[in-house]
Amino acid sequence: MHDLSFSYSGQPVLESVSFELKAGEFAVLLGPNGAGKTTLFSLITRLYDYRQGEIRVGGLDLHRHSVEAHARMGVVFQQPTLDMDLSVRQNLSYHGALHGMTPAEAKRRASQQLTRMEMQGSLNLRVRHLSGGQRRRVEIARGLLHEPRLLLLDEPTVGLDIASRRGLVEHVHRLCREQGVAVLWATHLIDEVYPEDRVIVLHRGQVCADGGIGDIMAQTSSDSIGDAFDRLTEGETR
Incomplete structure (x- = not known):
């Protein structure tokens, strides 16, 4: 996606959000509650429409080739839908x-x-x-x-116990490695981030960091990804 912005009732929710995922890449969209993660997923899945910016899935523009683009993505929403x-x-x-x-x-x-x-x-x-x-x-x-070539998961571990949560995170990492699916995993929980993951930190509707854990720790002069996250989000509640 490139330069994606969205407002609701005149209030900016997302501002100039840009990033690209590669095949087989596990990217964690990390942000506190209210950062705009669910809104971003709603735009990608066309639950909301966007007027500024561009979203492409497998090279297909989401506006011009909606059916074909959605056929290339799988979605697990925050609320159960079975x-x-x-x-x-x-x-x-x-x-x-x-x-x-x-x-x-x-x-x-x-x-x-x-x-x-x-x-x-x-x-x-x-x-x-x-x-x-x-x-x-x-x-x-x-x-x-x-x-699909892209799997979106919006806070998929909400309501699960610790053992189930850990098992689910491990399963999706394994699927990513074995099937080469690009994964975008939205969460506010630091312990769902694996050392090899790419981390995209979303705060107040903007991407404030994007890279490996080591890169983000260096960017913020932090000793851990948790400390880096707190600094980037000004210690807001996760």
Whole structure:
């Protein structure tokens, strides 16, 4: 994306946001609550429309080639979006149908993705019988079902216990490495950042740092990424 800006009711929410992700790159969009992370995701997924700036997915302009661009991305929203009364299979099959898959192809891909998520035995379970962490894994499997090149995750660990949160972060890092998917992971939690991650710090709607952990620590003369984050965001609540 390049020079993306957005205002709501006359108040700037994002100002001149620019960055680019490469295939297989895990980028953490790190910012305190209210920094503009969810708004940014809403613009990328076209829940909101933008008038200033440019968003491209796989080289496709989001305004001019919306359908094709969205076919190249998978999304896990902050709020759960699975149908609780349907089985895991039914949730994934419906998503597959939306992307033009035959029932057999959707079933094959669902089995493949759930195996990667270590949930191959859950295909016929109703979603309401799963734990919070398991539901998130199903949402990620759904987001990857159509083999996107970009996976967006907006605060995906909200409401999970510590063990589930750690497991989910590790799983997505592994998927990024194994499948070469570019990942944009939005969070306000420092412990979800891995040493090899790229970190994009968003504060008050602006990118105030972008790079590896070592680069950002050097930029802020800090001893840790947590200290660097506090300095960049003026110690606002995470």
